[in-house]
Amino acid sequence: MTYTxxxxxxxxxxxxxEVLQRLEKSTSxxxxxxKPLADLLDSMAMVEWLAVVxxxxxxxxxxxxxxxxxxxxxxxxxxAQLHSAGWVPNSTNNPRRAPSLVAPVPPASVRxxxxxxxxxxxxxxxxxxxxxxxxxxxxxxxxxxxAGIHQRRIWADQDSLAAASQAGSACxxxxxxxxxxxxxxxxxxxxxxxxxxxxxxxxxxxRLEPHAPAIEIGGACTGFLAAFRIAQGLLDQVGSVLVIAVxxxxxxxxxxxxxxGEDAALFGDGAAACLLCRDPQGVDAVPVGPVVLGAxxxxxxxxxxxxLQNGVEFRMRRFELASRAVEAMARxxxxxxxxxxxxxxxxxxxxxxxGNGRLPGLLARKLGLPPERIWSATPQTGNLGSASLPVxxxxxxxxxxxxxxxxxxxxxxxGAVMLGNPDA
Amino acid sequence: xxxxxxxWTRMGRAYCIAGAVWQDQQWRIVRPLLTNFRQGPVRTVGxxxxxxxxxxxxxxxxxIGPQPATPEPPHVEDLWVxxxxxxxxxxSLEQRRAIxxxxxxxxxxxxxxxxxxxxxxxxxxxxxxGARSLATLLVPSDSIHFVGVWRExxxxxxxxxxxxxxxxxxxxxxxxxxxxxxxxxxAGPDIxxxxxxxxxxxxxxxxxxxxxxxxxxxxxGRSDLPGMCWVMADGFFSLMDPQP
Numbered sequence: 001m002t003y004t005x006x007x008x009x010x011x012x013x014x015x016x017x018e019v020l021q022r023l024e025k026s027t028s029x030x031x032x033x034x035k036p037l038a039d040l041l042d043s044m045a046m047v048e049w050l051a052v053v054x055x056x057x058x059x060x061x062x063x064x065x066x067x068x069x070x071x072x073x074x075x076x077x078x079x080a081q082l083h084s085a086g087w088v089p090n091s092t093n094n095p096r097r098a099p100s101l102v103a104p105v106p107p108a109s110v111r112x113x114x115x116x117x118x119x120x121x122x123x124x125x126x127x128x129x130x131x132x133x134x135x136x137x138x139x140x141x142x143x144x145x146x147a148g149i150h151q152r153r154i155w156a157d158q159d160s161l162a163a164a165s166q167a168g169s170a171c172x173x174x175x176x177x178x179x180x181x182x183x184x185x186x187x188x189x190x191x192x193x194x195x196x197x198x199x200x201x202x203x204x205x206x207r208l209e210p211h212a213p214a215i216e217i218g219g220a221c222t223g224f225l226a227a228f229r230i231a232q233g234l235l236d237q238v239g240s241v242l243v244i245a246v247x248x249x250x251x252x253x254x255x256x257x258x259x260x261g262e263d264a265a266l267f268g269d270g271a272a273a274c275l276l277c278r279d280p281q282g283v284d285a286v287p288v289g290p291v292v293l294g295a296x297x298x299x300x301x302x303x304x305x306x307x308l309q310n311g312v313e314f315r316m317r318r319f320e321l322a323s324r325a326v327e328a329m330a331r332x333x334x335x336x337x338x339x340x341x342x343x344x345x346x347x348x349x350x351x352x353x354x355g356n357g358r359l360p361g362l363l364a365r366k367l368g369l370p371p372e373r374i375w376s377a378t379p380q381t382g383n384l385g386s387a388s389l390p391v392x393x394x395x396x397x398x399x400x401x402x403x404x405x406x407x408x409x410x411x412x413x414x415g416a417v418m419l420g421n422p423d424a
Numbered sequence: 425x426x427x428x429x430x431x432w433t434r435m436g437r438a439y440c441i442a443g444a445v446w447q448d449q450q451w452r453i454v455r456p457l458l459t460n461f462r463q464g465p466v467r468t469v470g471x472x473x474x475x476x477x478x479x480x481x482x483x484x485x486x487x488i489g490p491q492p493a494t495p496e497p498p499h500v501e502d503l504w505v506x507x508x509x510x511x512x513x514x515x516s517l518e519q520r521r522a523i524x525x526x527x528x529x530x531x532x533x534x535x536x537x538x539x540x541x542x543x544x545x546x547x548x549x550x551x552x553x554g555a556r557s558l559a560t561l562l563v564p565s566d567s568i569h570f571v572g573v574w575r576e577x578x579x580x581x582x583x584x585x586x587x588x589x590x591x592x593x594x595x596x597x598x599x600x601x602x603x604x605x606x607x608x609x610x611a612g613p614d615i616x617x618x619x620x621x622x623x624x625x626x627x628x629x630x631x632x633x634x635x636x637x638x639x640x641x642x643x644x645g646r647s648d649l650p651g652m653c654w655v656m657a658d659g660f661f662s663l664m665d666p667q668p
Contacts, residue, residue: 023543024652038575043582043598044546044643044654046575051544051596061545061596065573070615073576112591236539340593 003088008079009033011089012053016040016075019049033075046072056089057082113235114285115419116275119171120394121163122381123269125156132265137257143265148357152268152382154250160193164246164271165205171242171273172206175281179206182275183238184213186231188223190385190409191249191267191312192216202244212238220409221353222293223386228276228417229291235278245387246271252312260313266356268382272390284398289418292336299324299412322362325355325408330366332406332416340402340418344369348399348420353388353407354378375403385409425487427454428515430523431558431636431658432481433600438470440600442501442558442638442658443485444523451526453558454503456487462504467496468641475508480668481603481659482520484511498536498554498639498653520666524634527560535559535590536639540655545596547589548652549639557639557653562632562663563587570599570622572615581615583608583622585657587635597657600638603668604660629662636661 017029023045030040041049047061054064067085068078128151129143136142143149155163164187172179185208187199194201199214208214213234219226224245231241253264276288302321306313333350337343344367352360357379364374375392377384384391389405402420427443430453434440444451461469489506496502515523529535537555540547567588574581583599599605604625611621626633636659642651661667 036575036577038577041575042643043575044543044652046573046582047545047584047596048543050573055544062571065571068573070572070581071574071576 003083005079005083008083008089009075011056012075012079015052015056016049019045019052023048033079036074037072037078053082053089057087058090059087112290113232113288114277114280115288116177116240116277116281116285117171117175118272118274118390118394119167119174120273120387120391121167121170121271122391123153123155123158123160123163125154125158126151127154132255135255135257136262136265138262144357147266148359148361148379149266149382150357150379152250152265153270153380153384155193155248155269160246160248160251160269160271161198161201161205164193164244164273165202167246167271167273168202168206168242168244171275175275177240177275177277177281179208182206182208182212182240182242184215184231184234184241186215186217186227186241186243188217188219188227188243188245188386189247190220190223191247191252193246193248193251198246206242208242219386219413220411221355221383221385221388222407222409222411222413222415224272224274224389225291225293225405225407225415225417226413227386228274228288229293229415231276232288232291235276240275240277242273242275244271244273245385245390247385247387249383249385253314254311260315263314263316263318266383268384270381270384270387270391272387272394274390286398286419287421289340291415291417292332293413293415294328294332295411295413297411300410302412303410305410322355322359324412325359326362326366328408328412328414329353329363329406329416332414333367333404336404336406336416336418342402346401347373347403348401349373349375349396349403351375351389351392351403351405353409354392355383355408425490426484426511427456427487428519428523429479429481429483429485431638432476432602433638433656433658434602434605435468435470435600438472439476439602440470441476444526445487451523453501453527453556454487455499455501455557456490456503456505456508457493459489459491459504459506466641467493467499467502471508479510480514482515482666482668484513484515485509486511497552498538498549498557499641500555501557514668517665520661521663524560524661524663524666527558527636528562529559535561535637535655540592542592542595547592547595547597547655549655551642551650551653554639554653558658559637561587561589561635561637563635565627565629565631565633568623568626568633568635568660570619570626571596572619574615580605580609581618583615583618585622585635585660587657589655595655597637597655599657601636601657601659626660629660629667630664632663634661634663634666635659 203214217227227243249267354376360374360376406416431442486509487505491504493502538553569586572583608618638658639653644651
């Protein structure tokens, strides 16, 4: 489809209205492309808007200003200049149709914080790929070849909430952080062991202060990043936040012959906890940058959960989902690294949510990195949902330099965060 | 009360000024405001060009009839004065350096004593918070880049300086340094010429450059929201030889 000047005008107007709203300038929409921009934008709004437009065109702010001859009249004039220069935005007519895979604006009011400690509790029971293949009535080696999963962890008869509580206790003990100093508890889960009151339950089990907020966070497989994002907003008030992820997918998903059972076989169980503090505590504390999150609800059909009488079935458009997941995570990592002035090769590790065991390898190839720089525990645990990032992180020695955590989840949602000092 | 004129910025056709007064054995930064406008809804009435043009930074001026202003954080430096009178003298080199150094944030301290929030390109603080609205940051001269664009119909272009701020990375801040902008304007009418001049002028300052950062008065777009105090580049000084 040809990209016209009218498309360019529509794009610029859309972005202009977004920026005006974001900067709290106006509640009414600008629709006239011939109105002088000096009447619509002050200098702060103008540079924000130009930066958004530059990003859409994948060029620098300086480049777009040069293209415009450093003079800005009206949107119609600007659209004509960009169009004649042959520049087409990443997303055509309606930017909302193809949102940037990283949240376009770094989260406001968020300062970097510190990851003080991470603790993991994996189930004692291990189910081998051979056993799963038998349940699926698939030949030997099928799950390993198709999903890169060699075994998965399952709670079986273990109390998963007790395990989540143990992860939290161990995290606090290792950090030498008394329970009364925990300012808030955030609990995230895609497949919760308790359908209501899980955060309160864990608050009680951990003997945290009753007045410490206990909050449940959604976000599917990006839940841990969402919890980090919320924690960063809370830290100025509460000083420290304990984040717990607990997944009990095998309680809901049944491995059986057929597509739904094969999808179920990807998932494992586990729990992990991280202590985040406003200030560094201990020599192992790692700085955590602002979390970026994004969402595109128009892609919800890629992964849906359906409630059945005997549990839940996932319906996945596997190849499309895997492709979008790798693309989203690769782009999140590139953009986040670029935002800090880093290249991919500057990163010591990329901690990745493995929807299946092959995704980490695909991401490594996409980013041009050796596989050992992509950390994931999925081949040994199964897809651990919201717990996958801290579990993969804890399975390695702390990196000396910078790393990025990234995840994609049902929705479609995605996110990323940089750990380590970007200026190191 | 004598004040050494330190910050001299543009606010439309008027000027906004701030300076250092020696009080209780230390330098204190104040923002003099004309008492005549005390009853106004916002403290955004600047100083007339008729009063200030022809003078330079680091000049010593008497603040006549100073009276404390109710703090409106982050603009806690506000001070009502009946008038200003220039003394015909300037601060010594040692005083200039001392003032710039005193206003650097201490180790572990945030620039304005409270959290800043970011947009894609800039940084701001919400009104009602913060311990100060003016601070100095030391920046390597070759890491400062100027860019600009002219909104047609505006009296002057929007010049911005790209700087790395602690915790916030590279940010594009509006340049409000009246003296530097005035010299750039004399370099030529073309925005490219002005940017080249600014870049060269800052590089000549040597390392490090003491950048005076200031928070704007709240930009209130919608009456139901508190507004945003934007971080702006109010002044660029050589730390070794702080020039007028």
